[in-house]
Amino acid sequence: MTEFVIEQVATTPFEGQKPGTSGLRKRTTVFQQKHYTANFVQALLDSIPEGAKDAHLVVGGDGRYYSDEAIQIIARLAAANGVRKLTVAHRGILSTPAGSHLIRKLKATGGILLTASHNPGGPDNDFGIKYNGANGGPAPEAVTDAIYRRTTQLTHYAQADLPPIDITTLGTTAFGGGCFEVEVVDGVAAYVELMKSVYDLEAIKQFLRSRPDFTVLFDAMGGVTGPYFRALFVQELGFPADCCMNAEPSPDFGGHHPDPNLTYAKDLVARVEAENVAFAAASDGDGDRNMIIGKGCFVNPSDSIAVLAAYAPTMPYFARSGVKGVARSMPTSGALDRVAKKHGWPFHETPTGWKFFGNLMDAGQCSLCGEESFGTGSDHIREKDGVWAVLGWLSILAAAQQKAGPEVKVGLKTILDRHYAEYGRNYFSRYDYEEVDGEQAAAMMARLRAMVAPEGRSTTLADQSPFAPYTLKDCDDFHYVDPIDGSVAEKQGVRFLFADGSRIIFRLSGTGSQGATIRVYVEAYEATRVDLEPQTALKDLIQVALRVSQLQEFTGRKVPTVIT
Structure with a gap:
């Protein structure tokens, strides 16, 4: 056992260490400033609701640049602050959903996840630190607010003079006469076992054996999910080893922007079309997001959750536990609402942020x-889960193929067409304007908020001409009262709701590391015309959104960075 000495290091507060919806995200160079990371970790430890003393914390992340150094800082501060145990993922590689599961499985106090999610990594890009509580989910606002307050008050932090922690070797090392220990564990194995309990992997294998024409391709985008894809899809399901692109976690994600959408996953999209791939999926840097596509077919994320819900009763996990209710974030399309109504399930509309779902x-x-x-x-964990979603779609295809029989070849388009025929189609698109000047973005949102009243429609909107050819029915700045803890989330997005059920929504994202990201959401429902190209179906509505917001006038941006 290695003894250690605790040192009190004098420091001063840094401005702007306020965690957003998923932790603190800044440029890597910001975290590399002397005392910066240690200050934030000390504030985090001081703000753990159960207290840092005798705590058991899970540590890992997406392997991005600076993660190794951050793990060593966390270990030194944890030991000095009385933490009893750190469970650290091998090489620090731990997807966010796998981290959520490990916290729950070990009944840990919480976890420190080193990730900036879908943001680029590397010395000139982004780093992030987030805290997840004992339920495995993102820290609630009461905790993130407490962390921020503490960052403004620090005059010192405590660290132990530990030797470097070897995170490349599995096993346990004790320090300080046994009062502090670090266990390095396989960050993949526990998650694989969880997925084997959630899905019928044998049914998926039978589907694949019956469909040798069903080609697959997965893109980990240089992020954390490469080892999870290999363990589940190659070793368990028998896919060929070359079905995984960019499967080795890289500190800079191999130069990729690890955001699984049609813009940033362009290499995957190109291969799908060129090679006639039947089923393809991509995940982001920390593995909590997913994109599902196939030859000539893109699954909009709003449709994805609706289809997964519609097929949930066919999945072993939900066959055992039942469906207690469903929920979506406010900007997400109403496709899920229609599934909930048909099945008689309770439905919830929340602000953006997984912590609301966790409650x-x-x-x-x-x-x-x-x-x-x-x-x-x-509810198998308390985070969104990209690999779970990919397995969910394979499970849906297997169930639909078994029902259809061998004479019909079921694919992604088959599933979507059947869903639209039953429920209609919510055409949906999101326009992202990234790294906009923060003051310009704030001014645009202030103008929009001035147009709407706190309680529904404002009299200032008597002039309907900016909305033509649509008829405005209502508008508001979405606010949410949590039905579980009574907390209130305000200014969650300005909404314009039209008589035919169409919507346009404007909000600022909290996931960027600098500047501001403006998101514009447009949605239109069609009960019967379900085979339109989405941008064509939404063309007029998009023009209304740009006209009403005066986005180009405020920001100077003529085109979005990303269209989803």
Whole structure:
């Protein structure tokens, strides 16, 4: 056992260490400043609701640049602050959903996840630190607010003079006469076992054996999910080893922007079309997002959660536990609402942020949930889960193929067409304007908020001409009262709701590391015209959104960075 000495290091607060919806995200060079990371970790430890003393924390992340150094800082501060044990993922590689599961499985106090999710990594890009609580989910606002307050008050932090922690070797090392220990564990194995309990992997294998024409391709985008894809899809399901692109986690994600959408996963999209791939999927840097596509077929994330919910009763996990309710974030399309109504399930509309779903799940009121930002999940953990969603779609295809019989070849388009025929289609698109000047973005949102009243429609909107050819029915700035803890989330997005059920929504994203990201959401429902190209179906509505917001006038941006 290695003894250690605790040192009190003098420091001063840094401005702007306020965690967003998924932790603190800044440029890597910001975290590399002397004391910066240690300050934030100390504030985090001081703000753990159960206290840092005798705590058991899970540590890992997406393997991005600076993760190794951050793990050593966390270990030194944890030991000095009385933490009893750190469970660290091998090489620090731990997807966010796998981290959520490990916290729950080990009944840990919480976890420190080193990730900036879908943001680029490397010395000139982004790093992030987030805290997840004992339920495995993102820290609630009461905790993130406490962390921020503490960052503004620090005059010192405590660290132990530990030798470097070897995170490349599995096993346990004790320090300080046994009062502090670090266990390095396989970050993949426990998650694989969980997925084997959630899905019928044998049914998926039977489907694949019956369909030798069913080609597959997965893109880990240089992020954390490569080892999970290999363990589940190659070793368990028998896919060929070359079905995985960019499968080795890389500190800079191999130069990729690890955001699974049609813009940033362009290499995968190109291969799908060129090679006639029947089923393909991509995941983001930390593995909590997913994109599902196939030759000539893109699954909109809003449709994805609706289809997963519709097929949930065929999946072993939900056959055992039942569907207690479903939920979506406010900007996500209403496709899920229609599934919930048909099945008689309770339905919830929440602000963007997985912690709101976690509250519902912990209270037994939600089993499946999703966000339009390529995040879907269920109450098997308390985070969105990209690999779970990919397995879910393979499970759907297997169930539909078994029902159809060998004479019909079921594919992604088959599933979507059947869903639209039954429920109609919510045409949906999101326009992202990234790294916009923050003051310009704030001014645009202030103008939009001035147009709407706190309680519904404002008299200032008597002039309907900016909305033509649509008829405005209502508008608001979405606010949410959590039915579980009574907390209130305000200014969650300005909504314009039209008489035919169409919507346009504007909000600022909290996931960027600098500047501001403006997101514009447009949605239109069609009961029968379900075979239109989405951008064609939404063309007029998009023009209304740009006209009403005066986005180009405020930001100077003529085109979005990303269209989903």
